[in-house]
Amino acid sequence: MFARIVWLVLRKDFTVEVRSLEIAYTTVFFAISCVLVFAFALVQEGRAPEGGAAGILWVAIAFAGTLALGRTFERERQSDTLRALLLAPAARPAIYVGKLLGIVALLLAAELLLVPLVAFLFQAPLLVRPGWLATVLLTGTIGFAAVGTLFAAMLVRARSRDVLLPVLLYPITVPVIIAGVRGTAALLQPEFDPGIIHFWLALLVCFDVVFVTLALWTFEPLMTD
Amino acid sequence: MIPFDTLVVDDVSRHFGRRRALSRVSFHAGRGTILGLLGPNGAGKSTLLAVLATLLRPSSGTVRYGGHDATARGASLRAAIGVLGHDLFLYPELTARENLEFFAGLYAVRDVRAAAQEALDQAGLADRADDGVAGFSRGMRQRLALERALIHRPRLLLLDEPFTGLDDASAAALGRRLLTLREGGAIVVLATHDLDIAERLLDRAIVLREGRLVETVDRPEALRSVYRSIMSRPDAASGFSRTDGA
Amino acid sequence: MPKWFTGAAVLCGLMFAVAPVLIANAPYESTMGLVQKIFYVHLPSAWVFLLSAIVCGVASVRFLFRGDPRQDRLAWAAAELVVLFGLVTLVTGPLWARKAWGTWWQWDVRLTSSLMGWMVAVAYLLLRKYGGPGSDKLGAGLALFGMANVPFVYISVNYWRTIHPATSVVPTLPSSFGVPLWFSAVTFLLLFVLLLRLRVRLQEQHAALDALYLSMDA
Incomplete structure (x- = not known):
């Protein structure tokens, strides 16, 4: 029952996005713009500062992710369809999970383009250890999106939601950003130290578990008025 | 229910x-x-x-x-309440049938396809079933939205x-x-x-x-x-x- | 206002008048010099900052799941004090750091996590002010997430880098340093209680005014 609702919401979001591609195009292009802005700000004599590539990658993910979250829920506001979802007798946490998976899928797709771009523009060996990189990106994206989906959903009813989303989201997701950047930077080191990666991955997994659980627990009371 | x-x-x-x-x-x-x-x-x-x-x-x-x-x-x-809001509760990017089937699924209607087809007939939209709602007139949307609200009886x-x-x-x-x-x-x-x-x-x-x-x-x-x-x-x-x- | 309030306010004022004398008469610390005296303000305000954050978080969780508006008023008042005492902490910290570490700011664990906690409280106040109807629940959600985030910020920043002096030095300080410090801490605690009571009282009156408007309307 729970899984069926998750699947329905996820499939619906996917169909809508495939038809318009609005969020995918704008998110990806925005992420690329972020990368370029950082390139102009940081690159000197044709090279990025050491470890800069990892930071630029994660800042682009965080910024583009906020944009995607805002747009996704703005879409549910247009014909008041979020209200229609809440009116259904379906379990509300299932609606949250469906939305979360949609956002995670979208961000992972954007990262698929971002990683080679950053590697190419900053001569960073990002693709040397693709398995580890994918794991760091996946766990980090889930953590960011878990908090972001809940906040974006509850801000649908609020005024000034566009500016409040990043204001609320960034202070809470600081551990994700630190762990993501440090984990990715460790992958770029010439001599690979699995201990460091294990530490950051463990932190990210714990963050994901704690915040997804909290979001599932609070989604119902936060969405009822 | x-x-x-x-x-x-x-x-x-x-x-x-x-x-x-x-x-x-x-x-x-x-x-x-x-x-x-x-x-x-x-x-x-x-x-x-x-x-x-x-x-x-x-x-x-x-x-x-x-x-x-x-x-x-x-x-x-x-599960026993149907609502037709002022904003109609329809996804403009989806077709009439997809909208109906999605909500029928959320309301755990037993035969989703049959329910959607019946609603389309009732709304007089059977021939436009697979067109996007974005292209519908206000009247067509309104009829579709009503049947959407009624899909779970x-x-x-x-x-x-x-x-x-x-x-x-x-x-x-x-x-x-x-x-x-x-x-x-x-x-x-x-x-x-x-x-x-x-x-x-x-x-x-x-x-x-x-x-x-x-x-x-x-x-x-x-x-x-x-x-x-x-x-x-x-x-x-x-x-x-x-x-x-x- | 309760009866104790005026008395406590006068006492708090007197303590704030006496504290500088005690601090001035405390022994002159040889390596840090005059700058060391900032500690008599920095440490107590940091403790009260932490206390406000705990009060805000606990009250928010209780409001979220029980819906008692008194808890919401307490959480809002505490969040304001997190911002206030956090500001004192974050301003006095770098003043001390400039002398001790030769730099205004260090990305060490306690500074960074304090800054993050302070940011969450500011975000909470922004949400309450500009979020419109329903922002009470959203604020409670934010406070809950902010609390859950504390260990993660702490661990992540700690592993990232750290040079802050450990808290364990406090109980072992000679009493000539300790007396002004504890006096100062009690003074700050009293100020916290007074301000909290004052702000909760203001919120209560807002609520009472709303209720009056509603009763006139009915």
Whole structure:
């Protein structure tokens, strides 16, 4: 029952996005713009500062992710369809999970383009250890999106939601950003130290578990008025 | 789903900060009734519909659905309630069929495909079933949205200004559909400010003004004169409710 | 206002008048010099900052699941004090750091996590001010997430880098340093209680005023 609702919401979001591609195009292009802005700000004599590539990658993910979250829920506001979802007798946490998976899928797709771009523009060996990189990106994206989906959903009813989303989201997701950047930077080191990666991955997994659980627990009371 | 035949609203108030959207409203409706909520904009019709839909909790008072309290049984009650909001609740990027099948799935309708096909026939949209809703006219969307709200065969149907923007033919069709539902024993609660429609369709009407129930009208033919006299009344309390800072 | 309030306010004022004398008469610390005296303000305000954050978080969780508006008023008042005492902490910290570490700011664990906690409280106040109706629940959600985030910020920043002096030095300080410190801490605590009571009182009166408007309307 729970899984069926998750699947329905996820499939619906996917169909809508495939038809318009609005969020995918704008998110990806925005992420690329972020990368370029950082390139102009940081690159000197044709090279990025050491470890800069990892930071630029994660800042682009965080910024583009906020944009995607805002747009996704703005879409549910247009014909008041979020209200229609809440009116259904379906379990509300299932609606949250469906939305979360949609956002995670979208961000992972954007990262698929971002990683080679950053590697190419900053001569960073990002693709040397693709398995580890994918794991760091996946766990980090889930953590960011878990908090972001809940906040974006509850801000649908609020005024000034566009500016409040990043204001609320960034202070809470600081551990994700630190762990993501440090984990990715460790992958770029010439001599690979699995201990460091294990530490950051463990932190990210714990963050994901704690915040997804909290979001599932609070989604119902936060969405009822 | 909890089947119920009566809707009892008992002394319901709802305020937002210091603005009182609903003030001590009480009424009831039995099976096979079309009940109208009449009143000017800002009278509290939409707030009352949101409370009846279990989306908003009353600040005080209770709503009972055939003996069940709204706060106690959220999800299973919602399975018996259909809502047609002012914004229609349709995804413009999806086709008519996809919209219907998605909501049929959310409401756990047993045969999703058959239910969607039946709804398309009922809405007269069978030949446009696989076209995107974005290309539909207001009337077509309205018919689709109504069938979407009815896809799980609710016992209570809540409609917010469903006649806005409809031509005469679509309005007549919607009226006939509501009368069929009444025959089937459903409770229909309809917010409107159109007196012509109200006279033809409603069994009973309650008139709201500034969140208060000012009149219950049991004879539709008396509606027009009652409504006129209420709206021409000067309102003593308006001086206070306009001062809210929110 | 309760009866104790005026008395406590006068006492708090007197303590704030006496504290500088005690601090001035405390022994002159040889390596840090005069700058060390900032500690008599920095440490107590940091403790009260932490206390406000805990009060805000606990009250928010209780409000979220029980819906008691008194808890919401307490959470809002506490969040304001998190911002206030956090500001004192974050301003006095770098003043001390400039002398001790030769730099205004260090991305060490306690500074960074304090800054993050302070940011969450500012975000909470922004949400309450500009979020419109329903922002009470959203604020409670934010406070809950902010609390859950504390260990993660702490661990992540700690592993990232750290040079802050450990708290364990406090109980072992000679009493000549300790007396002004504890006096100062009690003074700050009293100020916290007074301000909290004052702000909750203001919120209560707002709520009472709303109720009056509503009763006139009915």
